[in-house]
Amino acid sequence: xxxxxxxxxxxxxxLSIAAMMPATAQTVSQSVATDGTACGIGISDIxxxxxxxxxxxxxxxxxxxFDLDGNHVAVFSPxxxxxxxxxxxxxxxxxxxxxxxxxxxxxxxxxxxxxETTIRWSERPETMDYSQTVPYAEWMNGSQLYLRxxxxxxxxxxxxxxxxxxxxxxxxxxxxxxxxxxxxxxxTKTRELSGRAFVDFVVNRTEIxxxxxxxxxxxxxxxxxxxxxxxxxxxxVKRITIKGFASPEGSYANNIRLAKGRTxxxxxxxxxxxxxxxxxxxxxxxPEDWAGLRDYVVKSNIANRDGILAIIDSNLEPDPKNxxxxxxxxxxxxxxxxxxxxALRHSDYTIEYTIRTYNDINEIRQIMATAPxxxxxxxxxxxxxxxxxxxxxxxxxxxxxxxxxPNDETANVNAANSAMSRGDIVTATRYLSxxxxxxxxxxxxxxLAALQGDxxxxxxMFSQVEGKLPEASEALKTVxxxxxYSGK
Numbered sequence: 086x087x088x089x090x091x092x093x094x095x096x097x098x099x100l101s102i103a104a105m106m107p108a109t110a111q112t113v114s115q116s117v118a119t120d121g122t123a124c125g126i127g128i129s130d131i132x133x134x135x136x137x138x139x140x141x142x143x144x145x146x147x148x149x150x151f152d153l154d155g156n157h158v159a160v161f162s163p164x165x166x167x168x169x170x171x172x173x174x175x176x177x178x179x180x181x182x183x184x185x186x187x188x189x190x191x192x193x194x195x196x197x198x199x200x201e202t203t204i205r206w207s208e209r210p211e212t213m214d215y216s217q218t219v220p221y222a223e224w225m226n227g228s229q230l231y232l233r234x235x236x237x238x239x240x241x242x243x244x245x246x247x248x249x250x251x252x253x254x255x256x257x258x259x260x261x262x263x264x265x266x267x268x269x270x271x272x273t274k275t276r277e278l279s280g281r282a283f284v285d286f287v288v289n290r291t292e293i294x295x296x297x298x299x300x301x302x303x304x305x306x307x308x309x310x311x312x313x314x315x316x317x318x319x320x321x322v323k324r325i326t327i328k329g330f331a332s333p334e335g336s337y338a339n340n341i342r343l344a345k346g347r348t349x350x351x352x353x354x355x356x357x358x359x360x361x362x363x364x365x366x367x368x369x370x371x372p373e374d375w376a377g378l379r380d381y382v383v384k385s386n387i388a389n390r391d392g393i394l395a396i397i398d399s400n401l402e403p404d405p406k407n408x409x410x411x412x413x414x415x416x417x418x419x420x421x422x423x424x425x426x427x428a429l430r431h432s433d434y435t436i437e438y439t440i441r442t443y444n445d446i447n448e449i450r451q452i453m454a455t456a457p458x459x460x461x462x463x464x465x466x467x468x469x470x471x472x473x474x475x476x477x478x479x480x481x482x483x484x485x486x487x488x489x490x491p492n493d494e495t496a497n498v499n500a501a502n503s504a505m506s507r508g509d510i511v512t513a514t515r516y517l518s519x520x521x522x523x524x525x526x527x528x529x530x531x532x533l534a535a536l537q538g539d540x541x542x543x544x545x546m547f548s549q550v551e552g553k554l555p556e557a558s559e560a561l562k563t564v565x566x567x568x569x570y571s572g573k
Contacts, residue, residue, distance in 0.1 A: 124232050131230070139218050142219075149211035156238060157244070158178060158188070160196050161234055162233045163215070163232055164232075165230055165231075167228035167229065175202065177213070178201045178202070178203045180205055196241060225256075227254070231250050257563065258563075259564055264528055264529070266523075268463045274439055276439070279435045281433050282307050284303050285430075289343070291349075308358070319441045319459060320439070323437045324437045326366070327433070328432070329347050329431075330370070332374060333378065333426070333429070337372055337402070375397060377428070379397045381425050396413065449468045468482055491519075501517045513533055525554070528547070531550075531557070548561060
């Protein structure tokens with residue numbers, strides 16, 4: 086027998102979704118009851134409702150037609166029962182005139198105990214609203230509400246006692262199982278570093294002069310990028326690519342010569358500096374950077390913007406195209422020539438390199454703390470498995486992984502799961518928008534919908550992957566039941 090102190094609470098509805106449940110669960114409770122008669126009195130409006138950590142029990146007693154022997158006391162005690170667990174709620178005692186004077190006027194305790202609501206039978210109300218709130222316990226899920234009647238005679242003697250069921254209480258709870266995806270291990274961890282340098286050349290010349298204008302700074306950008314990977318013992322530089330661009334002024338034929346020659350000069354400068362073989366650095370060139378010019382004009386508020394764009398997008402050959410902009414919009418052309426064209430003379434470079442594979446968890450943990458960009462998604466996943474699921478360390482791995490690989494679908498699925506596990510629905514939604522349409526991504530969207538209470542969408546998502554993922558079938562069954570009981 087289990088007894089708890091009781092506090093009054095106002096009962097609202099029979100069926101509800103717990104409003105204060107955390108973001109990682111959804112609970113729907115249902116009490117099934119039928120108005121009628123129990124233990125000799127009329128019972129109506131029976132309900133059991135859970136609100137977070139509290140359970141409220143309510144009903145209406147019809148006492149107007151109740152008949153009590155002149156020498157008896159009838160104590161009505163609602164009870165929550167499940168197997169060996171029983172919680173007796175605050176009783177209501179009806180006392181005949183004789184027993185009223187004998188027990189209560191004599192200073193004795195009520196027969197139902199100190200929490201009893203004591204009523205003299207001759208002064209009983211026609212109806213009585215009964216409402217009690219108690220702390221919720223897990224065993225109450227699947228319990229029954231009973232009404233017990235205990236009738237006493239003289240000298241507190243128990244003459245008879247029986248109980249009848251009033252209602253059944255059932256609670257459906259969706260607690261998600263997050264399905265993390267193990268990334269495919271990279272056969273070779275190939276990475277790239279890219280940049281852009283604005284190396285200046287003497288007008289119409291292709292020879293590189295490191296001391297000319299701002300070339301020391303621009304050349305150092307390339308050198309620093311190469312050094313950043315060459316100095317790392319875990320990294321092997323595989324190839325360098327340089328692509329040179331010229332601006333649209335001047336003849337197209339001469340711009341071919343300039344773009345090609347200047348790119349070759351830059352290649353030889355870098356090659357000799359590091360003693361690379363001649364074929365280690367590959368080159369390409371673009372005689373006139375019309376794409377760069379167009380990008381600037383699109384983003385600017387320059388006068389006659391649409392007209393300039395129309396010429397850029399026309400089918401004119403490069404030389405007539407540049408001349409037409411100059412003749413049609415001379416003011417704007419002068420501005421572009423001075424302020425924009427110099428930036429169209431640039432060299433884009435890419436350093437391709439490989440990183441060795443890490444197998445030791447302690448080493449991976451150290452790399453994660455100092456240079457996470459060197460880790461593959463699979464190595465990060467292995468590190469996560471060394472932590473307690475749901476811990477800060479565990480979640481941090483997946484958050485870092487998606488920062489390092491923001492467009493990777495697997496990284497976004499796992500990061501979304503991590504966000505949902507800690508109740509961050511907004512972040513999870515953002516990650517799932519980039520998670521693709523694989524089975525795990527669809528399942529995760531179902532989990533997200535269920536946590537938001539959108540059970541119809543959750544059913545749709547889980548149905549798509551039922552039979553493909555073991556977690557989906559159980560989730561689908563639970564959410565369907567919640568949808569049926571809650572109607573949403």
